[in-house]
Amino acid sequence: MTTTTEPRDKAPTAPARTGPPRQTGPGPGTPSLERSLSFRASGLRLLRTLAPDRALLVALLAAGATGVALSVLGPLFLGRATDLVVTGVTRPAGVDFAAVGRVLALSAAVVLGSSVFIWLQQRIATTVVQRAGHRLRERAQHKLARLPLSHLDRQPRGEVLSRTTNDIDNITQTLQQAFSQMVRALLTLVGVLAMMFWISPPLALVALGTVPVSLAVAALVGRRAQPQFVKQWAVTGRLGGHVEEMVTGHTEVVAFGRREEAVRRFDELGEELYRAGFRAQVVSGFIQPALTFVGNLNYVAVAVVGGLRVASGTLTVGDVQAFVQYSYEFNGPVTQIAAMANLLQSGVASAERVFDLLDAEEETPDPAAPLRPAPVRGRVSFEEVSFRHDPDRPLIEDLSLTVEPGRTVAVVGPTGAGKTTLVNLLMRFHEPTGGRITLDGVDTAAMTREELRSHTGMVLQDTWLFGGTIAENIAYGVPGEVSRERIVAAAEAARADRFVRTLPDGYDTVLDEDGGGLSAGEKQLVTLARAFLSDPVVLVLDEATSSVDTRTELLVQQAMSSLRAGRTSFVVAHRLSTIRDADTILVMERGAIAEQGTHEELLAAGGAYARLHAAQFARTVEA
Known part of the structure; x- marks a missing residue:
């Protein structure tokens, strides 16, 4: 049936369709094939967000490697000082304190240089992470601007806000910790392992014997903890959505006597969040004590084997002292990495939620050659x-x-x-x-x-005003500078000028985001003035x-x-x-x-x- 408004003459034949094909596939919001589905995939994708700062990442690794290389030389120098003291005690000439002093001075210089490079690494890491967080926020904001209305209609506003604020903040904190501690820990592992093999390959193999056990424990616990972190951040989003709804509709909540129900729902979500967070932390918390136990077994093995090799004359006391210290530094980073597993899992869980938003299907693109x-x-x-x-x-x-x-x-x-x-x-x-x-x-x-x-100008039932003056709210829909005369003319046409002039500051009266101080009708007149100022054809x-x-x-x-x-x-x-x-x-x-x-x-x-x-x-x- 064809319906035509007055005048009811027959409409001319429509020209052939020139725009892009209408969407007939899955509805808006359908996840793309690239949507994050696993810890590994999400972690790798999160690392790819750092790609624009490759040069800084190279500088970060160089500074970290230099700092770690200097730090791992410290135990070696201390072992040499120990050997000088032991050798001097057993010889008539006594201890060469000048040589010991030179070794200790060199050790102090190495430690100082290591601290400088580690500070530089942290400074670069902060720059890289904050830039990555800024890019994620920009991508999320641009994505929201390209999502179809139907997608946003299906998502609570608090849930969307949680993904673009809480989850991205959690990601940046995770990356900050990863670069500040994990990168240094991994580099320390490499450096310490090299020194251990240089001192005594058999002892190094003994120390490495506990690594597969540590990795197996971390993987087993991590697989059990990850779903709890995913649930924790999902509940955080629902809780944020509930709070946003209750604050926005506070008047209705009170008017209809639903405060107790609102509080009850908040308590339910809070309890659910507590349980998910508690389970995630408890499960992931097993990693550190388990690895500490494995590390202590490693100390015992190194001490026993090292003592036997000293007794056989294969190693000196200084070598064993240095090796024991390296063994401690070797197990320390392993335990530290494992202890950060809960933070990493939490950050990757947030990354999955952010990537889910970024992968949502967008509006059909505008034509390349628009008419x-x-x-x-x-x-x-x-x-x-x-x-x-x-x-x-x-x-x-x-x-x-x-x-x-x-x-x-x-x-x-x-x-x-x-x-x-x-x-x-x-x-x-x-x-x-x-x-x-x-x-x-x-x-x-x-x-x-x-x-x-x-x-086209559009005025909806639900008025929307932002924090700013009445004049700025009226001029919102017009790009560039708008003269006060045009703003006043639009307000007069919308019959808003009279009440605006009764306000203490007139058109310069500052409104909050809810238009506080104005009645529902006055807010509607302001939005009408906004539409009229844009001078729409429709x-x-x-x-x-x-x-x-x-x-x-x-x-x-x-x-x-x-x-x-x-x-x-x-x-x-x-x-x-x-x-x-x-x-x-x-x-x-x-x-x-x-x-x-x-x-x-x-x-x-x-x-x-x-x-x-x-x-x-x-x-x-x-x-």
């Missing part, structure tokens, strides 16, 4: 448009509609009829699964979203007067009447009193247009509109 209607007059056509979120649940089927420039079209109907979906399709917040929508004969899919929305009002009082509603209607000329207007409304003077009223039922006409024509027809009107304005008379 632009010229001139833009505001003729809007829906040509056999269909839309559905779920393949089995159609929302709109084969909708055809043409709105001529300058006409005001009101869309009414019961809840779920597809009224808001209609305007979301017009704004390309959703993409049709069939048919097409044109603006002045150009398929909106062949235009960039920015181009399309630059010609104006969309989605329940824009549902939250205002009768007087403000009259002001809005007066503003709409003065700005109707030359603009194509779509008004979605439940209050039928607000759309009496619309050029055409469309009555939607089950995603299709059931009736169309003026207010008087539809009442006279006695159909769906008349039933809605009677239900809304009926009065019960008590006998």
Whole structure:
């Protein structure tokens, strides 16, 4: 069925479709094949986020290697000093204290140099990690800007905020610890192992005998702890979403007496978070004591074998002393790495959540060679448009509609009829699964979203104001500098100027993000002024007067009447009193247009509109 608003002459044949194909595959938000699914995959992908700082990473490794190389020489020098003392005691000439002093001075210089390079390594690590965190936040923000509206509708706002704040903060802390401690520990392992083999290969093999045991323990415990860390951060997101909802809707929570239920739900999530975090920490906490026990067994083995080799004359006392110290330094990093396993697992669990967001399916890209209607007059056509979120649940089927420039079209109907979906399709917040929508004969899919929305002004039922002055809020939708005269003119057209001038600072009055200090109607007038300042060709009002009082509603209607000329207007409304003077009223039922006409024509027809009107304005008379 093709429905055309007045004038009802036949619409010209639509040009061939030139935009990209409409999305018919999985719905928005379907994870891509690259989505992180394992600790190893997520860890490697997290490391790849550091790729832009390759040069700094090389400098970090060089500084760390130099610092570790100097530090591992310390025990060797101390062993040489010990041998000088032991040899001097057994010889008539006595101890050569000058030689001992030189060795100790050299050892002190080595330790000092090691400290300098380790500090440099930490400084570079901080730079690399903070840059990586900044890139992740930028990618997350840009991703949110490219996600379809349907994806964000399915995610609690607190959950999205948790992924872009808490999880990324946890990732940066994990990377900071990894570079500050783990890299140094790994380099220390390599350096110490080299010195151990240089002193005594048999003793080095004895020390290495415990490494497979340590790795097996760490892997076994890590596999059991990782799911608990994943659950911990998932519950953290749900808890954040609950808190955000309760703070945002605090008035409703109190008004409906749901405080106890809100607190109970918070306690439930808090208890669930406690259990997940407790299990994760307890399971991962087994790693350090287990490896400490294995390390102590290693000390015993080294001491026994080393003592036997000293007795046989194969090694000196100084060599054994140095080897024991190296053995301690060898087991220390192993234990330290294992102790960091819980931090690493927690960080990778957060990385999985962030990558899940970054992998979400985006809006279909804008065409490489976009088209632009010229001139833009505001003729809007829906040509056999269909839309559905779920393949089995159609929302709109084969909708055809043409709105001529300058006409005001009101869309009414019961809840779920597809009224808001209609305007979301017009704004390309959703993409049709069939048919097409044109603006002045150009398929909106062949235009960039920015181009399309630059010609469209939209005012929603839920007002949105940000922290700033009233003037800044009104000028939000216009790029560049906007003169105060234009801001005031828009406010006058929206009937907002009068109440703004009664405020202490007028247009310079600072609002918080909730528009505190303004009534619901005043906030709505500010958003109307914002839309009017953008001077749209197509104006969309989605329940824009549902939250205002009768007087403000009259002001809005007066503003709409003065700005109707030359603009194509779509008004979605439940209050039928607000759309009496619309050029055409469309009555939607089950995603299709059931009736169309003026207010008087539809009442006279006695159909769906008349039933809605009677239900809304009926009065019960008590006998």
